[in-house]
Amino acid sequence: MNLEQISTFLAVYQSGSYKKAAEQLYLPQPTVSHRVNQLEKELGKSLLIRGKGRVKLTEEGKAFLPYARRIMGTLKEGQEAVERVSEGSTGKLSIGCNNAFAAYILPDVMDSFIGDYPHVSIKVYTYPSSELVRLMKSQHFQLGITRYTSNDSGLIYRPVLSEETMLFVSPQHRFANRRSVTLEEILCEPMLTYPKETQYRNMIDVTLAQHSLTYRPKLETNNLLLIKHFLLRNAGVFLSGSSYMSKEVNNRDLIQLEIEHNPFPLSKVFVAYRENELHSLDYLFIKHFESRLNPRSLTETSSRCPITGAG
Structure with a gap:
Protein backbone atom coordinates (compact mmCIF):
# COMPACT_ATOMS: atom_id res chain seq x y z
CA MET A 1 0.00 0.00 0.00
CA ASN A 2 1.36 3.42 -0.96
CA LEU A 3 0.28 7.03 -1.31
CA GLU A 4 -0.15 6.78 -5.09
CA GLN A 5 -2.65 3.96 -4.65
CA ILE A 6 -4.58 5.82 -1.96
CA SER A 7 -4.68 9.12 -3.88
CA THR A 8 -5.82 7.28 -7.02
CA PHE A 9 -8.60 5.51 -5.09
CA LEU A 10 -9.81 8.91 -3.84
CA ALA A 11 -9.62 10.42 -7.32
CA VAL A 12 -11.75 7.63 -8.79
CA TYR A 13 -14.34 7.93 -6.03
CA GLN A 14 -14.50 11.73 -6.14
CA SER A 15 -14.67 11.95 -9.94
CA GLY A 16 -17.11 9.06 -10.23
CA SER A 17 -15.22 7.15 -12.93
CA TYR A 18 -11.86 5.66 -13.81
CA LYS A 19 -11.77 7.66 -17.05
CA LYS A 20 -12.26 11.03 -15.36
CA ALA A 21 -9.73 10.14 -12.65
CA ALA A 22 -7.18 9.26 -15.34
CA GLU A 23 -7.75 12.65 -16.99
CA GLN A 24 -7.37 14.51 -13.70
CA LEU A 25 -4.20 12.63 -12.80
CA TYR A 26 -2.77 12.80 -16.36
CA LEU A 27 -2.36 9.02 -16.35
CA PRO A 28 -3.39 6.23 -18.71
CA GLN A 29 -6.62 4.61 -17.55
CA PRO A 30 -4.95 1.15 -17.22
CA THR A 31 -2.50 2.69 -14.72
CA VAL A 32 -5.39 4.05 -12.64
CA SER A 33 -7.11 0.65 -12.69
CA HIS A 34 -3.85 -1.11 -11.76
CA ARG A 35 -3.26 1.14 -8.74
CA VAL A 36 -6.77 0.58 -7.39
CA ASN A 37 -6.53 -3.16 -8.02
CA GLN A 38 -3.21 -3.33 -6.14
CA LEU A 39 -4.71 -1.43 -3.21
CA GLU A 40 -7.69 -3.78 -3.11
CA LYS A 41 -5.35 -6.77 -3.34
CA GLU A 42 -3.32 -5.59 -0.35
CA LEU A 43 -6.46 -4.93 1.69
CA GLY A 44 -8.01 -8.21 0.59
CA LYS A 45 -11.34 -6.51 -0.19
CA SER A 46 -12.96 -4.71 -3.09
CA LEU A 47 -13.36 -0.99 -2.49
CA LEU A 48 -15.14 0.20 -5.65
CA ILE A 49 -18.01 -1.15 -7.73
CA ARG A 50 -17.95 -0.49 -11.48
CA GLY A 51 -21.32 -0.16 -13.16
CA LYS A 52 -23.52 2.10 -15.19
CA GLY A 53 -23.18 5.69 -14.10
CA ARG A 54 -20.88 6.65 -11.24
CA VAL A 55 -18.45 4.28 -9.55
CA LYS A 56 -19.78 3.38 -6.08
CA LEU A 57 -18.13 2.34 -2.86
CA THR A 58 -18.48 -1.12 -1.40
CA GLU A 59 -19.15 -1.37 2.34
CA GLU A 60 -15.42 -1.93 2.79
CA GLY A 61 -14.77 1.12 0.63
CA LYS A 62 -17.04 3.23 2.83
CA ALA A 63 -15.10 2.05 5.88
CA PHE A 64 -11.74 2.83 4.25
CA LEU A 65 -12.70 6.25 2.82
CA PRO A 66 -12.29 8.44 5.97
CA TYR A 67 -8.87 6.93 6.68
CA ALA A 68 -7.74 7.52 3.10
CA ARG A 69 -8.85 11.15 3.36
CA ARG A 70 -7.08 11.54 6.70
CA ILE A 71 -3.83 10.14 5.27
CA MET A 72 -3.88 12.49 2.31
CA GLY A 73 -4.94 15.41 4.50
CA THR A 74 -2.00 14.80 6.83
CA LEU A 75 0.34 14.62 3.86
CA LYS A 76 -0.98 17.96 2.59
CA GLU A 77 -0.45 19.54 6.02
CA GLY A 78 3.12 18.23 5.98
CA GLN A 79 3.73 19.72 2.56
CA GLU A 80 2.32 23.05 3.75
CA ALA A 81 4.59 22.93 6.81
CA VAL A 82 7.64 22.42 4.58
CA GLU A 83 6.54 25.34 2.42
CA ARG A 84 6.11 27.56 5.49
CA VAL A 85 9.60 26.69 6.71
CA SER A 86 11.02 27.64 3.33
CA GLU A 87 9.22 30.97 3.64
CA GLY A 88 10.71 31.59 7.10
CA SER A 89 7.70 30.32 9.11
CA THR A 90 7.75 27.58 11.71
CA GLY A 91 4.21 26.22 11.43
CA GLU A 163 1.67 27.77 43.81
CA GLU A 164 -0.13 27.88 47.15
CA THR A 165 -3.79 28.76 47.54
CA MET A 166 -3.97 32.22 49.08
CA LEU A 167 -6.66 34.50 50.50
CA PHE A 168 -7.52 37.69 48.63
CA VAL A 169 -9.31 40.64 50.23
CA SER A 170 -9.97 44.33 49.63
CA PRO A 171 -7.58 46.91 51.19
CA GLN A 172 -10.62 48.00 53.25
CA HIS A 173 -11.13 44.53 54.71
CA ARG A 174 -10.42 43.96 58.39
CA PHE A 175 -7.71 41.43 57.45
CA ALA A 176 -5.90 43.83 55.13
CA ASN A 177 -3.12 44.78 57.54
CA ARG A 178 -2.30 41.22 58.50
CA ARG A 179 0.17 38.84 56.87
CA SER A 180 -1.80 35.67 57.53
CA VAL A 181 -5.17 34.42 58.78
CA THR A 182 -6.51 31.13 60.08
CA LEU A 183 -8.90 29.01 58.08
CA GLU A 184 -11.53 29.34 60.80
CA GLU A 185 -11.37 33.14 60.52
CA ILE A 186 -11.70 32.96 56.75
CA LEU A 187 -14.81 30.79 56.89
CA CYS A 188 -16.59 33.34 59.05
CA GLU A 189 -16.35 35.84 56.18
CA PRO A 190 -18.69 36.11 53.16
CA MET A 191 -17.16 33.75 50.60
CA LEU A 192 -16.89 34.46 46.89
CA THR A 193 -16.37 31.23 44.98
CA TYR A 194 -16.78 29.28 41.77
CA PRO A 195 -19.90 27.11 41.24
CA LYS A 196 -20.05 23.54 42.55
CA GLU A 197 -19.68 21.98 39.09
CA THR A 198 -16.15 23.40 38.70
CA GLN A 199 -13.12 21.35 39.66
CA TYR A 200 -11.55 24.18 41.66
CA ARG A 201 -14.65 24.51 43.84
CA ASN A 202 -14.64 20.76 44.32
CA MET A 203 -11.04 20.92 45.56
CA ILE A 204 -12.00 23.61 48.10
CA ASP A 205 -15.07 21.71 49.30
CA VAL A 206 -13.31 18.35 49.62
CA THR A 207 -10.41 19.88 51.58
CA LEU A 208 -12.74 21.63 54.01
CA ALA A 209 -14.88 18.52 54.44
CA GLN A 210 -11.76 16.56 55.40
CA HIS A 211 -11.29 19.03 58.26
CA SER A 212 -15.01 18.98 59.18
CA LEU A 213 -15.36 22.62 58.19
CA THR A 214 -18.29 24.23 56.38
CA TYR A 215 -19.08 27.63 54.89
CA ARG A 216 -21.88 29.45 53.12
CA PRO A 217 -21.00 31.09 49.78
CA LYS A 218 -22.17 34.67 49.32
CA LEU A 219 -21.58 34.65 45.56
CA GLU A 220 -21.07 31.72 43.17
CA THR A 221 -19.99 32.41 39.59
CA ASN A 222 -17.53 31.08 37.02
CA ASN A 223 -16.78 34.64 35.91
CA LEU A 224 -13.55 35.80 37.48
CA LEU A 225 -14.16 39.41 36.51
CA LEU A 226 -17.37 39.42 38.55
CA ILE A 227 -15.60 37.88 41.54
CA LYS A 228 -12.94 40.57 41.37
CA HIS A 229 -15.62 43.26 41.11
CA PHE A 230 -17.11 42.19 44.45
CA LEU A 231 -13.68 41.73 46.01
CA LEU A 232 -12.80 45.31 45.11
CA ARG A 233 -16.07 46.44 46.73
CA ASN A 234 -15.13 44.55 49.92
CA ALA A 235 -18.18 42.32 49.56
CA GLY A 236 -16.35 39.11 50.47
CA VAL A 237 -13.12 37.12 50.38
CA PHE A 238 -11.75 34.75 47.75
CA LEU A 239 -9.43 31.73 47.74
CA SER A 240 -7.19 31.38 44.68
CA GLY A 241 -3.70 30.82 43.36
CA SER A 242 -1.67 34.00 42.89
CA SER A 243 -1.37 33.91 39.10
CA TYR A 244 -4.91 35.04 38.38
CA MET A 245 -4.72 37.90 40.90
CA SER A 246 -1.25 39.32 40.28
CA LYS A 247 -2.34 42.49 38.49
CA GLU A 248 -4.57 43.65 41.35
CA VAL A 249 -2.06 42.64 44.02
CA ASN A 250 0.76 44.44 42.22
CA ASN A 251 -1.38 47.59 41.97
CA ARG A 252 -2.44 47.26 45.64
CA ASP A 253 -6.07 47.02 44.56
CA LEU A 254 -6.26 43.70 46.42
CA ILE A 255 -4.33 42.22 49.34
CA GLN A 256 -2.88 38.72 49.27
CA LEU A 257 -2.71 36.86 52.59
CA GLU A 258 -1.20 33.55 53.63
CA ILE A 259 -3.41 30.89 55.20
CA GLU A 260 -2.04 29.56 58.49
CA HIS A 261 -1.52 25.78 58.45
CA ASN A 262 -2.73 25.85 54.85
CA PRO A 263 -4.59 22.57 54.17
CA PHE A 264 -5.20 23.13 50.47
CA PRO A 265 -3.16 21.25 47.87
CA LEU A 266 -0.87 23.30 45.69
CA SER A 267 -2.59 25.03 42.78
Missing part, protein backbone atom coordinates in the same frame (compact mmCIF):
# COMPACT_ATOMS: atom_id res chain seq x y z
CA LYS A 92 0.87 26.23 13.19
CA LEU A 93 0.06 25.86 16.88
CA SER A 94 -3.35 25.18 18.42
CA ILE A 95 -3.98 25.57 22.16
CA GLY A 96 -6.96 24.82 24.41
CA CYS A 97 -7.50 26.36 27.86
CA ASN A 98 -10.21 27.83 30.08
CA ASN A 99 -11.56 31.37 29.67
CA ALA A 100 -9.74 32.93 32.62
CA PHE A 101 -6.39 31.57 31.54
CA ALA A 102 -6.92 32.70 27.94
CA ALA A 103 -7.99 36.19 28.98
CA TYR A 104 -5.61 36.90 31.84
CA ILE A 105 -2.41 34.86 31.69
CA LEU A 106 -2.05 33.66 28.10
CA PRO A 107 -1.89 37.10 26.39
CA ASP A 108 1.44 37.94 28.02
CA VAL A 109 2.87 34.53 27.12
CA MET A 110 1.65 34.82 23.53
CA ASP A 111 2.91 38.40 23.14
CA SER A 112 6.44 37.36 23.90
CA PHE A 113 6.19 34.06 21.98
CA ILE A 114 4.95 35.79 18.83
CA GLY A 115 7.72 38.33 19.25
CA ASP A 116 10.28 35.51 19.19
CA TYR A 117 8.50 33.49 16.48
CA PRO A 118 6.60 36.04 14.36
CA HIS A 119 5.68 33.62 11.57
CA VAL A 120 3.90 31.06 13.75
CA SER A 121 0.13 30.85 13.29
CA ILE A 122 -1.72 30.28 16.58
CA LYS A 123 -5.28 29.20 17.32
CA VAL A 124 -6.65 29.40 20.87
CA TYR A 125 -9.79 27.50 21.89
CA THR A 126 -11.50 28.16 25.23
CA TYR A 127 -13.53 25.49 27.00
CA PRO A 128 -14.38 24.52 30.59
CA SER A 129 -11.63 22.47 32.21
CA SER A 130 -13.85 19.38 32.17
CA GLU A 131 -13.99 19.52 28.35
CA LEU A 132 -10.28 19.96 27.69
CA VAL A 133 -9.28 16.30 28.13
CA ARG A 134 -12.01 15.02 25.81
CA LEU A 135 -11.09 17.53 23.10
CA MET A 136 -7.37 16.82 23.48
CA LYS A 137 -8.01 13.11 22.90
CA SER A 138 -10.08 13.87 19.79
CA GLN A 139 -7.17 15.95 18.41
CA HIS A 140 -9.16 19.20 18.48
CA PHE A 141 -5.95 21.03 19.40
CA GLN A 142 -2.28 20.23 19.96
CA LEU A 143 -1.71 21.47 23.52
CA GLY A 144 -4.08 21.80 26.46
CA ILE A 145 -3.45 24.14 29.39
CA THR A 146 -5.19 22.89 32.50
CA ARG A 147 -5.03 23.03 36.30
CA TYR A 148 -5.93 19.35 36.58
CA THR A 149 -4.69 15.98 35.36
CA SER A 150 -6.66 12.87 34.50
CA ASN A 151 -5.99 9.14 34.25
CA ASP A 152 -6.72 9.04 30.52
CA SER A 153 -4.18 6.91 28.69
CA GLY A 154 -2.37 8.56 25.82
CA LEU A 155 -2.09 11.99 27.45
CA ILE A 156 1.03 13.43 29.08
CA TYR A 157 0.79 16.25 31.65
CA ARG A 158 3.83 18.48 32.06
CA PRO A 159 3.76 20.71 35.18
CA VAL A 160 4.68 24.33 34.42
CA LEU A 161 3.55 26.15 37.58
CA SER A 162 2.91 25.29 41.22
CA LYS A 268 -0.90 23.75 39.64
CA VAL A 269 -0.89 24.43 35.92
CA PHE A 270 -0.09 21.69 33.40
CA VAL A 271 0.46 21.57 29.68
CA ALA A 272 -1.15 18.43 28.27
CA TYR A 273 -0.21 16.79 24.99
CA ARG A 274 -0.84 13.46 23.32
CA GLU A 275 1.74 10.76 23.95
CA ASN A 276 4.42 10.53 21.25
CA GLU A 277 3.04 13.68 19.57
CA LEU A 278 5.21 16.42 21.07
CA HIS A 279 6.65 18.17 18.03
CA SER A 280 9.41 20.77 17.87
CA LEU A 281 7.03 23.75 17.77
CA ASP A 282 5.02 22.38 20.70
CA TYR A 283 8.23 21.97 22.69
CA LEU A 284 9.33 25.53 21.88
CA PHE A 285 6.03 26.89 23.16
CA ILE A 286 6.12 24.81 26.34
CA LYS A 287 9.65 25.96 27.19
CA HIS A 288 8.67 29.57 26.51
CA PHE A 289 5.52 29.09 28.58
CA GLU A 290 7.55 27.79 31.53
CA SER A 291 9.93 30.74 31.36
CA ARG A 292 7.03 33.25 31.49
CA LEU A 293 4.91 31.52 34.13
CA ASN A 294 6.80 32.61 37.19
CA PRO A 295 5.38 35.03 39.76
CA ARG A 296 7.78 37.84 38.98
CA SER A 297 7.13 37.94 35.24
CA LEU A 298 3.38 37.66 35.75
CA THR A 299 3.36 40.50 38.25
CA GLU A 300 5.49 42.75 36.08
CA THR A 301 3.72 42.20 32.77
CA SER A 302 0.12 41.15 33.30
CA SER A 303 -1.27 44.60 34.09
CA ARG A 304 -2.35 45.14 30.51
CA CYS A 305 -4.28 41.84 30.24
CA PRO A 306 -8.11 41.86 30.52
CA ILE A 307 -10.04 39.34 32.60
CA THR A 308 -13.30 37.71 31.55
CA GLY A 309 -13.98 34.42 33.30
CA ALA A 310 -12.88 31.10 34.74
CA GLY A 311 -13.57 27.57 33.59
Whole structure:
Protein backbone atom coordinates (compact mmCIF):
# COMPACT_ATOMS: atom_id res chain seq x y z
CA MET A 1 0.00 0.00 0.00
CA ASN A 2 1.36 3.42 -0.96
CA LEU A 3 0.28 7.03 -1.31
CA GLU A 4 -0.15 6.78 -5.09
CA GLN A 5 -2.65 3.96 -4.65
CA ILE A 6 -4.58 5.82 -1.96
CA SER A 7 -4.68 9.12 -3.88
CA THR A 8 -5.82 7.28 -7.02
CA PHE A 9 -8.60 5.51 -5.09
CA LEU A 10 -9.81 8.91 -3.84
CA ALA A 11 -9.62 10.42 -7.32
CA VAL A 12 -11.75 7.63 -8.79
CA TYR A 13 -14.34 7.93 -6.03
CA GLN A 14 -14.50 11.73 -6.14
CA SER A 15 -14.67 11.95 -9.94
CA GLY A 16 -17.11 9.06 -10.23
CA SER A 17 -15.22 7.15 -12.93
CA TYR A 18 -11.86 5.66 -13.81
CA LYS A 19 -11.77 7.66 -17.05
CA LYS A 20 -12.26 11.03 -15.36
CA ALA A 21 -9.73 10.14 -12.65
CA ALA A 22 -7.18 9.26 -15.34
CA GLU A 23 -7.75 12.65 -16.99
CA GLN A 24 -7.37 14.51 -13.70
CA LEU A 25 -4.20 12.63 -12.80
CA TYR A 26 -2.77 12.80 -16.36
CA LEU A 27 -2.36 9.02 -16.35
CA PRO A 28 -3.39 6.23 -18.71
CA GLN A 29 -6.62 4.61 -17.55
CA PRO A 30 -4.95 1.15 -17.22
CA THR A 31 -2.50 2.69 -14.72
CA VAL A 32 -5.39 4.05 -12.64
CA SER A 33 -7.11 0.65 -12.69
CA HIS A 34 -3.85 -1.11 -11.76
CA ARG A 35 -3.26 1.14 -8.74
CA VAL A 36 -6.77 0.58 -7.39
CA ASN A 37 -6.53 -3.16 -8.02
CA GLN A 38 -3.21 -3.33 -6.14
CA LEU A 39 -4.71 -1.43 -3.21
CA GLU A 40 -7.69 -3.78 -3.11
CA LYS A 41 -5.35 -6.77 -3.34
CA GLU A 42 -3.32 -5.59 -0.35
CA LEU A 43 -6.46 -4.93 1.69
CA GLY A 44 -8.01 -8.21 0.59
CA LYS A 45 -11.34 -6.51 -0.19
CA SER A 46 -12.96 -4.71 -3.09
CA LEU A 47 -13.36 -0.99 -2.49
CA LEU A 48 -15.14 0.20 -5.65
CA ILE A 49 -18.01 -1.15 -7.73
CA ARG A 50 -17.95 -0.49 -11.48
CA GLY A 51 -21.32 -0.16 -13.16
CA LYS A 52 -23.52 2.10 -15.19
CA GLY A 53 -23.18 5.69 -14.10
CA ARG A 54 -20.88 6.65 -11.24
CA VAL A 55 -18.45 4.28 -9.55
CA LYS A 56 -19.78 3.38 -6.08
CA LEU A 57 -18.13 2.34 -2.86
CA THR A 58 -18.48 -1.12 -1.40
CA GLU A 59 -19.15 -1.37 2.34
CA GLU A 60 -15.42 -1.93 2.79
CA GLY A 61 -14.77 1.12 0.63
CA LYS A 62 -17.04 3.23 2.83
CA ALA A 63 -15.10 2.05 5.88
CA PHE A 64 -11.74 2.83 4.25
CA LEU A 65 -12.70 6.25 2.82
CA PRO A 66 -12.29 8.44 5.97
CA TYR A 67 -8.87 6.93 6.68
CA ALA A 68 -7.74 7.52 3.10
CA ARG A 69 -8.85 11.15 3.36
CA ARG A 70 -7.08 11.54 6.70
CA ILE A 71 -3.83 10.14 5.27
CA MET A 72 -3.88 12.49 2.31
CA GLY A 73 -4.94 15.41 4.50
CA THR A 74 -2.00 14.80 6.83
CA LEU A 75 0.34 14.62 3.86
CA LYS A 76 -0.98 17.96 2.59
CA GLU A 77 -0.45 19.54 6.02
CA GLY A 78 3.12 18.23 5.98
CA GLN A 79 3.73 19.72 2.56
CA GLU A 80 2.32 23.05 3.75
CA ALA A 81 4.59 22.93 6.81
CA VAL A 82 7.64 22.42 4.58
CA GLU A 83 6.54 25.34 2.42
CA ARG A 84 6.11 27.56 5.49
CA VAL A 85 9.60 26.69 6.71
CA SER A 86 11.02 27.64 3.33
CA GLU A 87 9.22 30.97 3.64
CA GLY A 88 10.71 31.59 7.10
CA SER A 89 7.70 30.32 9.11
CA THR A 90 7.75 27.58 11.71
CA GLY A 91 4.21 26.22 11.43
CA LYS A 92 0.87 26.23 13.19
CA LEU A 93 0.06 25.86 16.88
CA SER A 94 -3.35 25.18 18.42
CA ILE A 95 -3.98 25.57 22.16
CA GLY A 96 -6.96 24.82 24.41
CA CYS A 97 -7.50 26.36 27.86
CA ASN A 98 -10.21 27.83 30.08
CA ASN A 99 -11.56 31.37 29.67
CA ALA A 100 -9.74 32.93 32.62
CA PHE A 101 -6.39 31.57 31.54
CA ALA A 102 -6.92 32.70 27.94
CA ALA A 103 -7.99 36.19 28.98
CA TYR A 104 -5.61 36.90 31.84
CA ILE A 105 -2.41 34.86 31.69
CA LEU A 106 -2.05 33.66 28.10
CA PRO A 107 -1.89 37.10 26.39
CA ASP A 108 1.44 37.94 28.02
CA VAL A 109 2.87 34.53 27.12
CA MET A 110 1.65 34.82 23.53
CA ASP A 111 2.91 38.40 23.14
CA SER A 112 6.44 37.36 23.90
CA PHE A 113 6.19 34.06 21.98
CA ILE A 114 4.95 35.79 18.83
CA GLY A 115 7.72 38.33 19.25
CA ASP A 116 10.28 35.51 19.19
CA TYR A 117 8.50 33.49 16.48
CA PRO A 118 6.60 36.04 14.36
CA HIS A 119 5.68 33.62 11.57
CA VAL A 120 3.90 31.06 13.75
CA SER A 121 0.13 30.85 13.29
CA ILE A 122 -1.72 30.28 16.58
CA LYS A 123 -5.28 29.20 17.32
CA VAL A 124 -6.65 29.40 20.87
CA TYR A 125 -9.79 27.50 21.89
CA THR A 126 -11.50 28.16 25.23
CA TYR A 127 -13.53 25.49 27.00
CA PRO A 128 -14.38 24.52 30.59
CA SER A 129 -11.63 22.47 32.21
CA SER A 130 -13.85 19.38 32.17
CA GLU A 131 -13.99 19.52 28.35
CA LEU A 132 -10.28 19.96 27.69
CA VAL A 133 -9.28 16.30 28.13
CA ARG A 134 -12.01 15.02 25.81
CA LEU A 135 -11.09 17.53 23.10
CA MET A 136 -7.37 16.82 23.48
CA LYS A 137 -8.01 13.11 22.90
CA SER A 138 -10.08 13.87 19.79
CA GLN A 139 -7.17 15.95 18.41
CA HIS A 140 -9.16 19.20 18.48
CA PHE A 141 -5.95 21.03 19.40
CA GLN A 142 -2.28 20.23 19.96
CA LEU A 143 -1.71 21.47 23.52
CA GLY A 144 -4.08 21.80 26.46
CA ILE A 145 -3.45 24.14 29.39
CA THR A 146 -5.19 22.89 32.50
CA ARG A 147 -5.03 23.03 36.30
CA TYR A 148 -5.93 19.35 36.58
CA THR A 149 -4.69 15.98 35.36
CA SER A 150 -6.66 12.87 34.50
CA ASN A 151 -5.99 9.14 34.25
CA ASP A 152 -6.72 9.04 30.52
CA SER A 153 -4.18 6.91 28.69
CA GLY A 154 -2.37 8.56 25.82
CA LEU A 155 -2.09 11.99 27.45
CA ILE A 156 1.03 13.43 29.08
CA TYR A 157 0.79 16.25 31.65
CA ARG A 158 3.83 18.48 32.06
CA PRO A 159 3.76 20.71 35.18
CA VAL A 160 4.68 24.33 34.42
CA LEU A 161 3.55 26.15 37.58
CA SER A 162 2.91 25.29 41.22
CA GLU A 163 1.67 27.77 43.81
CA GLU A 164 -0.13 27.88 47.15
CA THR A 165 -3.79 28.76 47.54
CA MET A 166 -3.97 32.22 49.08
CA LEU A 167 -6.66 34.50 50.50
CA PHE A 168 -7.52 37.69 48.63
CA VAL A 169 -9.31 40.64 50.23
CA SER A 170 -9.97 44.33 49.63
CA PRO A 171 -7.58 46.91 51.19
CA GLN A 172 -10.62 48.00 53.25
CA HIS A 173 -11.13 44.53 54.71
CA ARG A 174 -10.42 43.96 58.39
CA PHE A 175 -7.71 41.43 57.45
CA ALA A 176 -5.90 43.83 55.13
CA ASN A 177 -3.12 44.78 57.54
CA ARG A 178 -2.30 41.22 58.50
CA ARG A 179 0.17 38.84 56.87
CA SER A 180 -1.80 35.67 57.53
CA VAL A 181 -5.17 34.42 58.78
CA THR A 182 -6.51 31.13 60.08
CA LEU A 183 -8.90 29.01 58.08
CA GLU A 184 -11.53 29.34 60.80
CA GLU A 185 -11.37 33.14 60.52
CA ILE A 186 -11.70 32.96 56.75
CA LEU A 187 -14.81 30.79 56.89
CA CYS A 188 -16.59 33.34 59.05
CA GLU A 189 -16.35 35.84 56.18
CA PRO A 190 -18.69 36.11 53.16
CA MET A 191 -17.16 33.75 50.60
CA LEU A 192 -16.89 34.46 46.89
CA THR A 193 -16.37 31.23 44.98
CA TYR A 194 -16.78 29.28 41.77
CA PRO A 195 -19.90 27.11 41.24
CA LYS A 196 -20.05 23.54 42.55
CA GLU A 197 -19.68 21.98 39.09
CA THR A 198 -16.15 23.40 38.70
CA GLN A 199 -13.12 21.35 39.66
CA TYR A 200 -11.55 24.18 41.66
CA ARG A 201 -14.65 24.51 43.84
CA ASN A 202 -14.64 20.76 44.32
CA MET A 203 -11.04 20.92 45.56
CA ILE A 204 -12.00 23.61 48.10
CA ASP A 205 -15.07 21.71 49.30
CA VAL A 206 -13.31 18.35 49.62
CA THR A 207 -10.41 19.88 51.58
CA LEU A 208 -12.74 21.63 54.01
CA ALA A 209 -14.88 18.52 54.44
CA GLN A 210 -11.76 16.56 55.40
CA HIS A 211 -11.29 19.03 58.26
CA SER A 212 -15.01 18.98 59.18
CA LEU A 213 -15.36 22.62 58.19
CA THR A 214 -18.29 24.23 56.38
CA TYR A 215 -19.08 27.63 54.89
CA ARG A 216 -21.88 29.45 53.12
CA PRO A 217 -21.00 31.09 49.78
CA LYS A 218 -22.17 34.67 49.32
CA LEU A 219 -21.58 34.65 45.56
CA GLU A 220 -21.07 31.72 43.17
CA THR A 221 -19.99 32.41 39.59
CA ASN A 222 -17.53 31.08 37.02
CA ASN A 223 -16.78 34.64 35.91
CA LEU A 224 -13.55 35.80 37.48
CA LEU A 225 -14.16 39.41 36.51
CA LEU A 226 -17.37 39.42 38.55
CA ILE A 227 -15.60 37.88 41.54
CA LYS A 228 -12.94 40.57 41.37
CA HIS A 229 -15.62 43.26 41.11
CA PHE A 230 -17.11 42.19 44.45
CA LEU A 231 -13.68 41.73 46.01
CA LEU A 232 -12.80 45.31 45.11
CA ARG A 233 -16.07 46.44 46.73
CA ASN A 234 -15.13 44.55 49.92
CA ALA A 235 -18.18 42.32 49.56
CA GLY A 236 -16.35 39.11 50.47
CA VAL A 237 -13.12 37.12 50.38
CA PHE A 238 -11.75 34.75 47.75
CA LEU A 239 -9.43 31.73 47.74
CA SER A 240 -7.19 31.38 44.68
CA GLY A 241 -3.70 30.82 43.36
CA SER A 242 -1.67 34.00 42.89
CA SER A 243 -1.37 33.91 39.10
CA TYR A 244 -4.91 35.04 38.38
CA MET A 245 -4.72 37.90 40.90
CA SER A 246 -1.25 39.32 40.28
CA LYS A 247 -2.34 42.49 38.49
CA GLU A 248 -4.57 43.65 41.35
CA VAL A 249 -2.06 42.64 44.02
CA ASN A 250 0.76 44.44 42.22
CA ASN A 251 -1.38 47.59 41.97
CA ARG A 252 -2.44 47.26 45.64
CA ASP A 253 -6.07 47.02 44.56
CA LEU A 254 -6.26 43.70 46.42
CA ILE A 255 -4.33 42.22 49.34
CA GLN A 256 -2.88 38.72 49.27
CA LEU A 257 -2.71 36.86 52.59
CA GLU A 258 -1.20 33.55 53.63
CA ILE A 259 -3.41 30.89 55.20
CA GLU A 260 -2.04 29.56 58.49
CA HIS A 261 -1.52 25.78 58.45
CA ASN A 262 -2.73 25.85 54.85
CA PRO A 263 -4.59 22.57 54.17
CA PHE A 264 -5.20 23.13 50.47
CA PRO A 265 -3.16 21.25 47.87
CA LEU A 266 -0.87 23.30 45.69
CA SER A 267 -2.59 25.03 42.78
CA LYS A 268 -0.90 23.75 39.64
CA VAL A 269 -0.89 24.43 35.92
CA PHE A 270 -0.09 21.69 33.40
CA VAL A 271 0.46 21.57 29.68
CA ALA A 272 -1.15 18.43 28.27
CA TYR A 273 -0.21 16.79 24.99
CA ARG A 274 -0.84 13.46 23.32
CA GLU A 275 1.74 10.76 23.95
CA ASN A 276 4.42 10.53 21.25
CA GLU A 277 3.04 13.68 19.57
CA LEU A 278 5.21 16.42 21.07
CA HIS A 279 6.65 18.17 18.03
CA SER A 280 9.41 20.77 17.87
CA LEU A 281 7.03 23.75 17.77
CA ASP A 282 5.02 22.38 20.70
CA TYR A 283 8.23 21.97 22.69
CA LEU A 284 9.33 25.53 21.88
CA PHE A 285 6.03 26.89 23.16
CA ILE A 286 6.12 24.81 26.34
CA LYS A 287 9.65 25.96 27.19
CA HIS A 288 8.67 29.57 26.51
CA PHE A 289 5.52 29.09 28.58
CA GLU A 290 7.55 27.79 31.53
CA SER A 291 9.93 30.74 31.36
CA ARG A 292 7.03 33.25 31.49
CA LEU A 293 4.91 31.52 34.13
CA ASN A 294 6.80 32.61 37.19
CA PRO A 295 5.38 35.03 39.76
CA ARG A 296 7.78 37.84 38.98
CA SER A 297 7.13 37.94 35.24
CA LEU A 298 3.38 37.66 35.75
CA THR A 299 3.36 40.50 38.25
CA GLU A 300 5.49 42.75 36.08
CA THR A 301 3.72 42.20 32.77
CA SER A 302 0.12 41.15 33.30
CA SER A 303 -1.27 44.60 34.09
CA ARG A 304 -2.35 45.14 30.51
CA CYS A 305 -4.28 41.84 30.24
CA PRO A 306 -8.11 41.86 30.52
CA ILE A 307 -10.04 39.34 32.60
CA THR A 308 -13.30 37.71 31.55
CA GLY A 309 -13.98 34.42 33.30
CA ALA A 310 -12.88 31.10 34.74
CA GLY A 311 -13.57 27.57 33.59
